[in-house]
Amino acid sequence: MASRRLHLNAFENFSPGNIASGMWRHPQDRSSEYKTIRYWTRLARDLEQAGFDAVFMADVLGILDVYRGGSAEALRTASQVPIDDPLTVVSAMAAVTERLGFAVTLSTSYTHPFLLARSLTSLDHLSEGRVGWNIVTSFLDSAARNLGSGEQLPHDRRYDRADEYLSVTHKLWELSWEDDAVRVDKAAGVYTDPAKVHPLGHHGEFFSVPDPFIAEPSPQRSPLLFQAGSSSRGQRFAAAHAEGVFVHGTRPEALVPVVAGVRAEAARLGRARDSLKTFAVATIVTGETDEIARAKYEDLVAYADYDGAMVQFAGPAGFDVANLDPDLPLGDIDSNGAQFTARFFASADPDRVWTLREVAKYMAVGGMGPTIVGSGQTVADELERWAEVADLDGFNLAYAVRPGTYDDIIRYVVPELRRRGVLPDPAEGRRTLRESLFGEGAARLSPDHPHWRIRL
Numbered sequence: 001m002a003s004r005r006l007h008l009n010a011f012e013n014f015s016p017g018n019i020a021s022g023m024w025r026h027p028q029d030r031s032s033e034y035k036t037i038r039y040w041t042r043l044a045r046d047l048e049q050a051g052f053d054a055v056f057m058a059d060v061l062g063i064l065d066v067y068r069g070g071s072a073e074a075l076r077t078a079s080q081v082p083i084d085d086p087l088t089v090v091s092a093m094a095a096v097t098e099r100l101g102f103a104v105t106l107s108t109s110y111t112h113p114f115l116l117a118r119s120l121t122s123l124d125h126l127s128e129g130r131v132g133w134n135i136v137t138s139f140l141d142s143a144a145r146n147l148g149s150g151e152q153l154p155h156d157r158r159y160d161r162a163d164e165y166l167s168v169t170h171k172l173w174e175l176s177w178e179d180d181a182v183r184v185d186k187a188a189g190v191y192t193d194p195a196k197v198h199p200l201g202h203h204g205e206f207f208s209v210p211d212p213f214i215a216e217p218s219p220q221r222s223p224l225l226f227q228a229g230s231s232s233r234g235q236r237f238a239a240a241h242a243e244g245v246f247v248h249g250t251r252p253e254a255l256v257p258v259v260a261g262v263r264a265e266a267a268r269l270g271r272a273r274d275s276l277k278t279f280a281v282a283t284i285v286t287g288e289t290d291e292i293a294r295a296k297y298e299d300l301v302a303y304a305d306y307d308g309a310m311v312q313f314a315g316p317a318g319f320d321v322a323n324l325d326p327d328l329p330l331g332d333i334d335s336n337g338a339q340f341t342a343r344f345f346a347s348a349d350p351d352r353v354w355t356l357r358e359v360a361k362y363m364a365v366g367g368m369g370p371t372i373v374g375s376g377q378t379v380a381d382e383l384e385r386w387a388e389v390a391d392l393d394g395f396n397l398a399y400a401v402r403p404g405t406y407d408d409i410i411r412y413v414v415p416e417l418r419r420r421g422v423l424p425d426p427a428e429g430r431r432t433l434r435e436s437l438f439g440e441g442a443a444r445l446s447p448d449h450p451h452w453r454i455r456l
Helices: 031-035 037-050 072-077 087-095 113-126 141-146 155-175 232-241 252-268 290-301 306-317 340-348 356-366 376-390 404-420 433-438
Strands: 007-013 054-058 101-107 131-136 182-185 190-192 224-227 244-247 277-287 371-375 394-398
Touching: 007 037, 007 277, 031 037, 037 054, 037 087, 037 404, 054 087, 054 131, 072 306, 087 101, 087 113, 101 113, 101 224, 101 433, 113 131, 113 155, 155 232, 224 232, 224 433, 232 252, 244 252, 252 277, 252 376, 277 290, 277 356, 277 376, 277 404, 290 356, 290 371, 290 376, 306 356, 371 376, 376 394, 376 404, 394 404
Parallel strands: 007 054, 007 394, 054 101, 101 131, 131 224, 224 244, 244 277, 277 371, 277 394
Antiparallel strands: 182 190
């Protein structure tokens, strides 16, 4: 059987803490340098040289303030706060690289599609076509309170709004300006041919955008579209819009129905099977031998923060678990938040009895994804197993400590994946992010994408 080609993204955020709880306290961690250009440019150069496809920038627009009824624990434990705007670091990373892509998380709930479309078009120009958009609908009440809407729309209505949002951005990116609208004809005095720039005429339930887009088409026109919804409504949204789907699971068997379901729904919409790339989150702790890697892992666990883990568990669930017995079995929690979170651990591994204490221990290093511990060979074996069992195309690799986690992956795991032929040598020359995932010449949105049924 031919080896399955794997795509690797670094799973980052513009904050001292992403999904590992307490690891910023480790003596080797330099997460407080997240505010500096040198951190991001160094990371970008290293990842590109190693053959990573992209930096995947997570983001939230509010404080995780459910646990203990406020923001104090999130602030104390650096649980995704402080956090800055991920759009702002892309230009710096793009300036020192040629092939590395940048997928940025942006919400359909709190940014107007016209403004979001212009921001991503601008970055796609400046990076020469290496930008992606991780589409989220947002789930935090704190974001709704502070961004003017007061309270969130119900879960499925957020996706209804997002469907229209994507219709608007498609019209802006793909339909408003014809390919040859920009002439730059100095002799004729015509920069842009007005006859080839068209108004949107969009008047929908949530948005009214009557006029033309104000930015000329970028190399990809539409950024590469990622989506991470795990509810049934989120999966339908991913099948209709996404080119990359980000999934979470404690074991690959739990992801089989999720990946198969998204692919089946995409096929029902007329999309080719290979029009979707699927990525699972994972954190790698590695070293020269399994024993050295295990010792690194045990050292990391010593810095775990139970309260930090509970901040990240309770926030998306929308339910304060502070007064619950940490050793009672975990049951379902219904909320208007991210619906998968409370049920995730109880259902993802049915052979294990999960308690809040077990959840915190599991989340300490790798958040809600697996932590894979071992030598380069052991880790490569496990990555290939996950990809084969769950039908994955790649991984969003999170960090435990910065920059050590990525340094170790590059030193021990990347050479082993390359030796096996599942991670090609870094490509020469420039390419767009879409071409990195779908091949040379695939810079534009695929013609079988459902967006192409939308017309002005």
